[in-house]
Amino acid sequence: MTSAGVPIDLRDLSAAYGEHVILRDLTLSVTPGERVALVGASGGGKTTLLRALAGLIPTQGTLRIGTGSPVRTRVMFQEDRLLPWLGALDNVALGLARPERHRAARALRDVGLAGRERAYPHELSGGQRQRVALARALAHRPDLLLLDEPFGALDALTRADMHDLLDTLLTDTGATTLLVTHDLDEALKLTDRVLLLRAGQVALDLPVPLARPRRRLDTEPLRAHLETQLH
């Protein structure tokens, strides 16, 4: 499931909804394969930044992703919509070209759902549905993976399982990854760098130079530091 991650270069990036300016002259460089968390109080512009990177909203300033060749971008949301009339395998295969379809079964296996290929979304738990959504994102071998609170709707235990799974899968894929989350433990477990967004700007850029897999004990000091900056 490997792919080459892409670099991201944003300079003086601004975005607005009508008169309402959300991102203000934001400057940010992300290296290929880097994993970056976006945290911060509600309304700080985290989702807006993901939408800008996905090309879903107009922006001003410089927004460069990759080095010129087409970039495969996949987005995953809190409650990703699977098509209810398709089984898990067909949901994952959706949008894959015919020669790429074999990847769907492999991706389902990678997220621990071998044997559930034919299960319909309503027959799966919330955690399993997010696994299917993750398999769908990864089967496309994205260069850029944009995750918007992907586990926000899951209970704490299921979420912890998903963190372990995603940690492994991200290492395998090599995709540049941006993760929006309100969960500082999630950010510190999974990413190389935590950005605190406030009023549409980067208020703090905190490297996470810890070996993986990370335990709570390792991340606790950084968490305490982030907590003081959040409010």
Ligand SMILES: Nc1ncnc2c1ncn2[C@@H]1O[C@H](COP(=O)(O)OP(=O)(O)OP(=O)(O)O)[C@@H](O)[C@H]1O
């Ligand atoms: N489609 C839209 N039209 C108008 N305003 C919007 C739209 N989407 C978001 N906003 C506004 O933009 C601001 C930033 O929203 P955004 O979703 O980027 O914040 P966020 O940091 O992701 O917040 P949260 O943590 O609550 O998801 C908010 O004030 C929000 O009301």
